[in-house]
Amino acid sequence: MARYAYVNGRYVDHRDAHVHIEDRGYQLADGVYEVVGVRDGKLIDEVAHIDRLDRSLRELRIAWPLARRTLGFVTRELMRRNRLRDGLVYMQVTRGVARRDHAFPTTPVKPALVLTTKNTRHLGADPGPGVAVKSHPDIRWDRCDIKTVALLPNVLAKQAARESGAYEAWLVDDEGCVTEGASTNAWIVTPKDELVTRQSDNGILAGITRGTLKSIANALQLKFVERPFTLDEAKKAKEAFITSATSFVTPVVKIDGETVGDGKPGPTARRLREEYVRFAAAGEAVT
Ligand code: PLP
Numbered sequence: 001m002a003r004y005a006y007v008n009g010r011y012v013d014h015r016d017a018h019v020h021i022e023d024r025g026y027q028l029a030d031g032v033y034e035v036v037g038v039r040d041g042k043l044i045d046e047v048a049h050i051d052r053l054d055r056s057l058r059e060l061r062i063a064w065p066l067a068r069r070t071l072g073f074v075t076r077e078l079m080r081r082n083r084l085r086d087g088l089v090y091m092q093v094t095r096g097v098a099r100r101d102h103a104f105p106t107t108p109v110k111p112a113l114v115l116t117t118k119n120t121r122h123l124g125a126d127p128g129p130g131v132a133v134k135s136h137p138d139i140r141w142d143r144c145d146i147k148t149v150a151l152l153p154n155v156l157a158k159q160a161a162r163e164s165g166a167y168e169a170w171l172v173d174d175e176g177c178v179t180e181g182a183s184t185n186a187w188i189v190t191p192k193d194e195l196v197t198r199q200s201d202n203g204i205l206a207g208i209t210r211g212t213l214k215s216i217a218n219a220l221q222l223k224f225v226e227r228p229f230t231l232d233e234a235k236k237a238k239e240a241f242i243t244s245a246t247s248f249v250t251p252v253v254k255i256d257g258e259t260v261g262d263g264k265p266g267p268t269a270r271r272l273r274e275e276y277v278r279f280a281a282a283g284e285a286v287t
Contacts, residue, residue: 003015003082004081005078006074006113006115011081017116020097020112022097024094024096024097025092025112027100028100028102029152030094031062031112031148032060032092032094033148033149034049034056034147035244036088036089037087037088037248038079038117039086039277039280040086040281041084042281043089044279044280046283048211048212049208049245050072052147054068056147057093060146060148062093064093065113066113071091071113078117082117086119086122087118087120090114092112092113095109095111096111097112120246123248123277124277125277127249127250130250130252130264130265131167131253132165132167132255132257133167133181133240133252134161134164134166135169135172135231136156136157136160136169137172138172138179138203139153140171144180144203145201145203145204145205145206154169154183157169157182158183168184168242168252169181170234175230176230177229177231179198179204180198180204180205180207181244183244184250185204185205185242185244187213187241187242187243189238189269190233191236191237191238193268194223195225196224198228199227207244208245209249209276210243213243216272216279219275222268235258239251239261239265239269241265241269248277249276251264251265251266253265
């Protein structure tokens with residue numbers, strides 16, 4: 001079956017999809033993106049993702065490449081063409097194509113839009129055995145709240161984690177606090193049963209999954225606190241886990257080789273994953 005990408009107004013064979021060499025995303029990482037999870041043919045938390053895309057675009061003063069409603073239509077058409085059931089939709093908007101110059105183009109340039117899809121396995125309520133994470137210095141800039149394609153520090157951290165046999169990197173700031181993962185948000189459950197994740201400010205990306213989990217935690221009347229936590233506190237936590245559009249809620253059972261809790265996914269992470277899957281199953285399927 002042919003796999004399609006959407007590139008600046010056209011559905012093209014994924015193998016032939018390309019952008020111009022002077023696209024500012026390619027040359028200067030001058031662009032933003034979104035990743036929306038798909039489960040059983042349903043987009044998960046679509047409105048929140050598109051709201052965040054809108055915010056990222058506004059922060060960088062990049063115009064919308066098409067109307068918001070049209071993006072919804074194009075996304076569904078690409079999913080239909082690619083028969084996407086489980087996986088993700090990747091959306092990228094860059095400032096567009098212009099002669100290379102750090103400053104914004106002085107003549108109007110049309111922002112460039114690319115959409116692709118990826119199939120992944122079906123994620124269910126069972127979180128599996130959990131994953132290991134490896135700490136890594138957080139060397140990113142001061143606007144981690146914007147979802148830009150400038151991901152080199154995240155790439156290097158993730159690669160270091162993978163080379164050490166871990167699944168994810170946990171980024172640690174100058175105070176020894178875990179900010180977030182290379183592509184996930186980081187959570188712990190303390191010995192006092194407090195569910196903790198770092199407050200969302202410029203130091204982290206306000207994950208959409210994180211936001212939904214906050215509502216779920218409130219509905220379940222869990223003791224939920226947004227505050228910084230150190231790597232040391234995480235290693236001594238009862239439970240730890242990561243969240244993202246594509247990993248849902250995934251328990252962390254090892255941090256830098258040290259076992260978290262009893263080394264198995266804990267009850268809080270299991271419960272939150274179950275509830276998140278229930279939430280993901282609600283939504284409207286794309287036919
Ligand atoms: N933090 C970073 C740095 C990310 O790149 C991501 C997702 O890509 C997340 C957190 C999780 O965000 P979301 O739940 O919206 O996928």
